[in-house]
Amino acid sequence: MQRRHGVAARLVCVGTIAAVLGLAARASDKPSADYVKAMQTLNTVAEGLPKSLTAEDGGKAMDELVIAARPALSVLEKYWTERQAEDALQSAQRASKAIAEISVAVHLMTSGPNPMALEGAQESIKTFVATCTACHAAHREQLADGSYAIK
DSSP states (O other): OOOHHHHHHHHHHHHHHHHHHHHHHHTOOOOHHHHHHHHHHHHHHHHHHHHTTTTTTTTTHHHHHHHHHHHHHHHHHHHHHHHOHHHHHHHHHHHHHHHHHHHHHHHHHHOOOHHHHHHHHHHHHHHHHHHHHHHHHHHHHEEETTTTEEE
């Protein structure tokens, strides 16, 4: 009986180690090319939105950034849904909501001078950038070569 218990304990231990290694391998899986491209697009959006507030193109630059963000955010939502990472999915959804709010502000700003629309765009851009930053802190790590990996 003692021997069976020892074998069972070893099997449980080996099974647990295999499961942990499997999760670790999944956590360090490289994201798809679509995911990487989406993140690059969203980086361009995050850098460009604050600058576009002062552009003299009537909101065209901001509108183009918002349009570029929509499909990229869909890629992120799908990625984090598949991995069942609820906090990352919620971050992607918050970023998506901020982009929708910026889109409304752009429409209002192009209709004529609207200080409230400008203020709304500024706040939504802050929310978008802060959401990206928080998700990166929780789910991204910088590697020795300067590239990034998902935690």
